[in-house]
Amino acid sequence: MGNAGWLRSLSAASEPDAHTLICFPHAGGSALSYGPLARTLGPRFRVLGVQYPGRQDRRREPLLDNIADLVEGVLPELRELLPQTAGYSLFGHSMGAVVAFETCRRLEQDRAMPPSTLFVSGRIAPARKGFQGVHRYSDQELIRHLLDFGGTPTALLEDPEFRSIILAVTRSDYRAIETYTCAPEAAVESPLVALVGDSDPATSIADLNEWRTHTTGPFTQTSFPGGHFYIDANSHGVAQLIRDQRESNYA
Secondary structure, eight states: OOSSEEEEOOOOOOOOOOEEEEOOOTTTTOOGHHHHHHHHHHHTTEEEOOOOOTTTTGTSSOOOOOOOHHHHHHHHHHHHGGGSOOOOEEEEEEEEHHHHHHHHHHHHHOOOOOOEEEEESSSOOOOHHHHHHOOOOOOHHHHHHHHHOOOOOOHHHHHHHHHHHHHHHHHHHHHHHHHHHTTTTTOSSSOOOOOOOESSSSSSSHHHGGGGGGBBSSSEEESSSSSSTTTTTHHHHHHHHHHHHHHHHHO
């Protein structure tokens, strides 16, 4: 494929029937952002993080500023992987929730093995429009936005080399999510679980309910203490939710 591939193993599942969790990062994020959750889930889960181009070990590859291109990029590896799994789920946070949703739609259209659950976190429903102009912010405006949201260490933004990389990646990802459109009737068949931090400045608990119209399967929603990047501080609670969902699917 001419690149380092899209999937990164974040855990070493030790059980033969381990459930595979495929995780899609937020704007500006990398596969490693799911490391704490992977460690918390334990040996009954094989956790794979999606590594978008242009960051970390793919930093020499061109950035993709379109959701459709991100989906098309990861699909070949998923199609090869899924027949080898004992079952899988998709988990996406923020921009990653939309990439996971569109990936789920494509897999269902392909009549591939469907995910047991689609987890969408920290993101308004696909048909809703959120912020529209962040990708056009000046560097200083974008830095302030990142600091306000949290999730980006201040020390990295103070280093000129790292700051340049972070801003380029984040701007490209925001262009992807801000130019994305979705029809109100677009839906998956898989069970959908929506999550959010109860003080997220971009997505409210009430916003989650709008995801209900984007699945014809079961829908549940829940919240955890914290802001936009609530997952690390609640890794045990989020991990337990994922375990419980797996158990209910196999009951």
